[in-house]
Amino acid sequence: MKQFAAALAVGxxxxxxxxxxxxxxxxxxxxxILVTLAGLGGVAMAIPVAARDLAFVFIGLTMGTGVTPEVLDAAGRWPVSLGLLGLSVLAIILVCRFLLMRLFGQDGRTAVLSSAPGHLSYLLGMADAGGLNVRMIAVVQSIRILILTLSVPPLVILLDRADMVHVAVRVPMSIFALGTSVALALVTGFAFKRLRLPAAFLIAGMAISTATHLSGSVAGHVPQWAAVPAFVMLGILIGTRFSGVSLRELRQALSAGLLVTGVAIVIAVAAAFLAARLTGLPLDMMLIALAPGGVETMSAMAQLMHVDATFVTAHHVARLFLLTFLVPFILGRQKDGGATAPLDRHDTAH
Structure with missing residues (x-):
């Protein structure tokens, strides 16, 4: 418990x-970042498996809140851009996987999770559950998020279309709905774990949240007081995986992150140009909708630039939904034996 308390304090x-x-x-x-530095300084930290799994349940619940009947209904009106989005996501994963394996010597499974454009919590949950190189994946994906986030303000200035429009306030779900969702997700998670599914509790939370929001039985997002601690727990878990990382490994991960992000942006921009040409819809809206990640930033960007926020949200939800199924499918076809650890470890998550 002392190591867990230390991890919570530092995190x-x-x-x-x-x-x-x-x-x-x-x-x-x-x-x-801070847990990594503290660990390198000799501070002993660990996260119990039960705490990790509970955090994954809450993170999974946050992922399904964007899949609403309204979004799915709207998505049916844009088959061309959604089709190009799917092709661009697949191209990003396959091209980046090839480059990471060829230039950086990554195993196939680690390369797939490093290449996927988005769904950070899901990817890291699968990496941890599958015993993969979480350190490499975390750095590569963090570089992608950082670059996408920093590139948004220059895009606003370049297009000169920004004004001070407030982003719509999201309403949190009720305490009863949250408690019921957590209970259902825990039961489903244990069932998935018996079936040896990777990241069982993460997938369970997402499945329950998606089902309840689509059915209309639950509305609203996971309250911040419940979601934030879960994300902090994930950050702590990532930090504990950096124990023993060398400067050479860190440089390699940073280089890989820059490469993956650059390739993803080039492919996404090309898809956006083609989609705009084929549909006649505004290019700036397509660029935001087909961006390879940064769903929160891009949704806010849609509001600031007076483009169709429903269009943008539908495409980013579709990207996350596609990755949910595409990533495990591609991982299952890897033959390199990249993951040697069991899918669900029963030891303490160090």
């Missing part, structure tokens, strides 16, 4: 500091 401080500094995804990146 909480890292989250607060990152939030104050305005870092991207502060409640994940902040704890990851």
């Amino acid at each position: 909480g401080a890292g989250a607060a500091l990152a939030f104050l500094l305005g870092l991207p995804a502060p409640f994940i990146t902040g704890p990851a």
